[in-house]
Amino acid sequence: MSAMFYMAAFVAVLSTGLAITRAHAVHALLYLIVSLLAVAMIFLLLGAPLAAALEVIIYAGAIMVLFVFVIMMLDNGRKDTSRNHQHLPIRMWTGPVLLSAMLFGEFLYLFAMSTSQGSPLAQVGPKDVGIALLGTYLIGVELASMLLLSGLVGAYYLGRRIEQEEQE
């Protein structure tokens, strides 16, 4: 089990280091997604399946899609189209694919182990988290809802002024 932890930690650190040193934002995003998947794998190894699922769904899914959208919108405005010719050459995607293949193999191994002999991990399941979240931390949930509402209104307001100025 600790070998799997070290492997996932290696993938996380390596892909994060590669993500912050890439020149192109999309390549950095690829490595950042691999890093988030590695952290999700570590959550699974720590016995936190809810946190792992949310890491994949919200971080690697929703937030990274937001980044991709914004990069697409910014690239539209750029004048140079020279980079479109060499769009995603092989050496750009082999690194993320190899790292995520390592993570996927690890996940399959963990899955095979847990079906044969029950779950090998001491788990804090979604039920415990839900009871703590809506019991002890109810005020935190209310505050988080207010934070999300203010984030929604702020993003809507800031995004709307762009459209108005473009129409002028």
Next chain:
Amino acid sequence: MNHVPLEQGLLLAGMLFVLGLAGLLARRNMIFLLMSLEIMLNAAGLAFVVAGAKWSAPDGQVMFLFVLTMASAEVAVGLALILQLYHHFHTLNADSVSTMRG
């Protein structure tokens, strides 16, 4: 039952945090600054979950949920601000907006 020691989980969280901090200090592209912030928030969430798993307590995951909520709200507003910045200045360089007017 838990095979991941607390110290090494926290060490990994610290390494990821330092990597995010280095990216934040070294890069000048606003998109990369926001991505480095995400790395740092993620490392903080990892530290919460590691500490929660040490005592088999759900509190760590609850705190991770709050960190996640905060990160998503922050990234939505931050990306809207980046779009505004690019619209006004036609650059993403953080140094080009280092002065205030008024």
